[in-house]
Amino acid sequence: MATINFGGVDETVITRDEYPLFKAQAYLKDEVIAVIGYGVQGPGQALNLRDNGFNVIIGQRQDSPSWEKALQDGWVEGETLFSIEEAAERGTIIANLLSDAGQIALWPTLKQHLTPGKTLYFSHGFGITFNDQTNIIPPADVDVILVAPKGSGTSLRRLYLQGGGLNSSYAVFQDATGEALEKAIALGIGVGSGYLFETDFRKEVYSDLTGERGVLMGALAGIIEAQYQVLRQRGHSPSEAFNETVEELTQSLVPLVGENGMDWMFSNCSVTAQRGALDWKGRFREATLPVLNELYDSVASGKEAERTIQRGSTPNYRQELEVELKEVRDSELWQTGATVRQLRSLKKTAEADA
Ligand SMILES: NC(=O)c1ccc[n+]([C@@H]2O[C@H](COP(=O)([O-])OP(=O)(O)OC[C@H]3O[C@@H](n4cnc5c(N)ncnc54)[C@H](O)[C@@H]3O)[C@@H](O)[C@H]2O)c1
Numbered sequence: 001m002a003t004i005n006f007g008g009v010d011e012t013v014i015t016r017d018e019y020p021l022f023k024a025q026a027y028l029k030d031e032v033i034a035v036i037g038y039g040v041q042g043p044g045q046a047l048n049l050r051d052n053g054f055n056v057i058i059g060q061r062q063d064s065p066s067w068e069k070a071l072q073d074g075w076v077e078g079e080t081l082f083s084i085e086e087a088a089e090r091g092t093i094i095a096n097l098l099s100d101a102g103q104i105a106l107w108p109t110l111k112q113h114l115t116p117g118k119t120l121y122f123s124h125g126f127g128i129t130f131n132d133q134t135n136i137i138p139p140a141d142v143d144v145i146l147v148a149p150k151g152s153g154t155s156l157r158r159l160y161l162q163g164g165g166l167n168s169s170y171a172v173f174q175d176a177t178g179e180a181l182e183k184a185i186a187l188g189i190g191v192g193s194g195y196l197f198e199t200d201f202r203k204e205v206y207s208d209l210t211g212e213r214g215v216l217m218g219a220l221a222g223i224i225e226a227q228y229q230v231l232r233q234r235g236h237s238p239s240e241a242f243n244e245t246v247e248e249l250t251q252s253l254v255p256l257v258g259e260n261g262m263d264w265m266f267s268n269c270s271v272t273a274q275r276g277a278l279d280w281k282g283r284f285r286e287a288t289l290p291v292l293n294e295l296y297d298s299v300a301s302g303k304e305a306e307r308t309i310q311r312g313s314t315p316n317y318r319q320e321l322e323v324e325l326k327e328v329r330d331s332e333l334w335q336t337g338a339t340v341r342q343l344r345s346l347k348k349t350a351e352a353d354a
């Protein structure tokens with residue numbers, strides 16, 4: 001473990017140099033990692049683990065699209081692909097990568113297979129932290145650990161294939177064997193993390209739910225909709241409104257922030273843009289602070305968990321979700337986006353033909 005100074009604050013971090021893959025492989029060589037659930041995070045982690053040489057099996061509902069996807073990804077029925085129950089029985093490490101609502105429904109089943117010495121692994125602190133609502137209370141004689149990749153399972157896999165890694169947080173909730181910490185670290189390296197930073201289950205779920213409802217997804221979508229609406233109402237064309245709100249953000253400016261920070265992105269724009277951004281960022285910060293505090297309170301009080309569980313447990317939730325997603329997809333804003341993306345690929349084809 002290394003202590004690294006982040007902006008003046010010391011934190012504990014594990015890097016791949018410090019805990020190399022061969023060490024993780026040796027440490028987990030006798031374990032069977034049962035990845036339960038093959039939605040978004042399941043494939044990312046399971047395929048990275050498999051390619052990294054670990055013993056991995058999948059547990060997934062049969063006759064589901066995810067079962068078909070698992071077959072397409074090369075998991076073999078009866079060898080590495082099983083029903084949830086059978087995979088949980090065979091696994092020594094049960095990686096619970098069902099949806100957070102699915103974890104509640106399947107808990108009575110999984111619990112039966114958590115015999116002494118096994119490990120229960122999560123990628124979210126949700127089930128344990130809100131166990132007054134989820135009833136996920138593990139037996140005392142199993143290790144309970146967390147590795148939470150900080151990004152989509154799709155990005156976890158893509159970055160791995162490119163030779164990179166997504167950062168993950170890790171935590172131990174229960175150490176029955178005295179080995180829980182090293183198991184978490186070895187699994188974190190195994191799933192393809194770039195580096196691992198320390199957290200606990202509560203902090204992971206509070207920050208994760210705030211982040212995705214806030215800047216990462218909810219606030220991003222909301223502020224984009226607001227600016228697009230203003231530009232359209234003031235007489236700008238869809239393509240102009242979209243380019244000044246989304247296309248330049250994703251294609252030009254945010255990649256620069258990722259490479260070298262906000263000030264560097266600012267420095268690569270005109271002084272006119274810099275002046276305006278520096279003048280207005282405070283207004284946006286102050287306007288959104290109350291909303292973000294309200295959001296954090298809603299997370300910490302368990303209200304967000306309650307809503308997620310309630311909505312996620314309705315039988316036709318996936319269809320309802322699809323209606324909401326379709327509404328976003330069909331809006332003028334995102335239809336314009338689809339056209340702009342097509343133009344991007346036409347441009348690439350033209351360049352390739354030249
Ligand atoms: N999506 C991500 O990229 C991501 C990133 C970091 C952490 N996580 C966490 O990882 C975990 C898995 O998330 P996900 O987004 O991959 O989940 P998901 O919504 O894609 O669902 C995963 C699987 O659960 C199965 N499932 C859902 N309800 C079920 C039920 N009642 N019975 C049986 N199977 C059921 C689905 O078939 C699917 O294969 C969650 O704890 C999530 O918070 C997800």
Ligand SMILES: CC(C)(O)[C@@H](O)C(=O)O
Nearest residue numbers: 150151152153208212216
């Ligand atoms: C990918 C995210 C948003 O980071 C994750 O937290 C999720 O819930 O899918």
Ligand SMILES: [Mg+2]
Nearest residue numbers: 124208209212
């Ligand atoms: Mg999340």
Ligand SMILES: [Mg+2]
Nearest residue numbers: 150151208212
């Ligand atoms: Mg997240």
